[in-house]
Amino acid sequence: MRVTPLRSTLLLVPLAGLAFAGSTEAQEEMKQIPGFEPGRAILSDVWGFDPFLITKMEPLEDVLNDGRVGEDTAVLLLKRGNTRLALLTEQMSYHHIAQGELEGEPWMVSF
Amino acid sequence: MICNTGIGLIPRIDDEVGSFALAGLYDGLFLFSDEKTGTYWNHMTGEAMYGPLAGEKLELYNVLHSTVRQVRAQDDAALVAISEHPRVALSGPPGGAGVRSLGRRVGTWLSRLTNLGERGLSGQFKGTIRAEDDRRPTMELGIGIWDGSAARYYAMPTLEEHDRALLDTFERRTVLVYYDPTAYALIAHYTTADRVWWDAKVLHLSTGERIENGLLFNGDGERIEADSPLQVFTRWYGFSLTFPETEVYGGG
Numbered sequence: 001m002r003v004t005p006l007r008s009t010l011l012l013v014p015l016a017g018l019a020f021a022g023s024t025e026a027q028e029e030m031k032q033i034p035g036f037e038p039g040r041a042i043l044s045d046v047w048g049f050d051p052f053l054i055t056k057m058e059p060l061e062d063v064l065n066d067g068r069v070g071e072d073t074a075v076l077l078l079k080r081g082n083t084r085l086a087l088l089t090e091q092m093s094y095h096h097i098a099q100g101e102l103e104g105e106p107w108m109v110s111f
Numbered sequence: 112m113i114c115n116t117g118i119g120l121i122p123r124i125d126d127e128v129g130s131f132a133l134a135g136l137y138d139g140l141f142l143f144s145d146e147k148t149g150t151y152w153n154h155m156t157g158e159a160m161y162g163p164l165a166g167e168k169l170e171l172y173n174v175l176h177s178t179v180r181q182v183r184a185q186d187d188a189a190l191v192a193i194s195e196h197p198r199v200a201l202s203g204p205p206g207g208a209g210v211r212s213l214g215r216r217v218g219t220w221l222s223r224l225t226n227l228g229e230r231g232l233s234g235q236f237k238g239t240i241r242a243e244d245d246r247r248p249t250m251e252l253g254i255g256i257w258d259g260s261a262a263r264y265y266a267m268p269t270l271e272e273h274d275r276a277l278l279d280t281f282e283r284r285t286v287l288v289y290y291d292p293t294a295y296a297l298i299a300h301y302t303t304a305d306r307v308w309w310d311a312k313v314l315h316l317s318t319g320e321r322i323e324n325g326l327l328f329n330g331d332g333e334r335i336e337a338d339s340p341l342q343v344f345t346r347w348y349g350f351s352l353t354f355p356e357t358e359v360y361g362g363g
């Protein structure tokens with residue numbers, strides 16, 4: 001997957017001089033898509049939600065058998081290649097973002 | 112999240128894998144940012160809205176609301192990732208009482224979702240919205256589908272009026288939109304059927320296919336994959352502010 005231009009007609013508005021608090025290499029020029037109004041955006045993580053960086057995946061069958069989930073547990077299901085991965089919906093309502101790798105390819109889920 | 116929108120994105124920026132985290136709020140929807148450039152991204156469309164990469168876009172894929180039972184029925188080798196973050200770590204039996212049990216039943220999750228809807232948007236969220244689209248109620252649940260710049264919203268009450276399943280034409284293709292009674296979610300996928308009907312919890316299609324327990328089977332009873340438009344099971348305010356030109360099925 002590549003990051004691609006959003007629209008060929010997109011006008012980017014440079015906002016030189018606006019610093020981005022919290023970014024590491026972000027003293028670069030800030031731009032915005034047409035219509036975006038930074039003045040009404042909250043541009044910081046005031047909630048402290050940590051992303052779910054996935055380093056461990058287990059067979060769903062095992063987790064069901066040991067009682068950590070039930071048959072009716074709500075999940076978000078993604079499929080990459082031939083692999084299906086479930087994320088617990090309740091946990092994602094805290095993390096909001098999960099990120100990992102399946103079949104050698106990166107993936108992310110936002111919720 | 113309060114808008115209940117789940118979507119998959121490929122976190123690759125210029126051939127590098129980016130690290131993303133929730134970083135802000137706009138139009139009542141969370142923004143996330145990438146660690147390297149600090150660009151703010153729309154979490155539903157994958158569009159970079161503000162920052163050095165504004166105008167770029169991450170590739171999207173569908174994430175479906177489902178249950179453990181449904182996933183196992185699709186794939187007995189399916190995996191799960193369970194967070195051990197102290198705020199959400201699991202302990203105790205599924206669905207048991209207590210903060211850490213997290214109400215791991217889908218019904219409990221739906222109940223929380225409904226409660227959030229009844230509370231409405233907080234002042235913090237409202238402060239990031241210029242003007243809401245009043246064609247539908249702010250917190251109404253529905254499904255939004257899109258293809259390029261074309262978008263359409265199907266409200267949950269509208270689906271109920273159509274006996275929880277309807278056929279529509281979207282971008283010159285027939286799309287089936289239905290309520291999955293086992294996952295408590297709205298689902299959309301393309302079809303060639305011209306008629307659908309329920310037999311208890313099984314949805315039959317005129318093609319001979321059927322949808323049972325959230326799974327699509329062909330006329331021979333073999334499970335098949337559905338071809339689906341990009342979609343989010345979401346709230347009206349989130350979808351309409353993200354896709355302001357969206358059509359609303361049934362008018363509005």
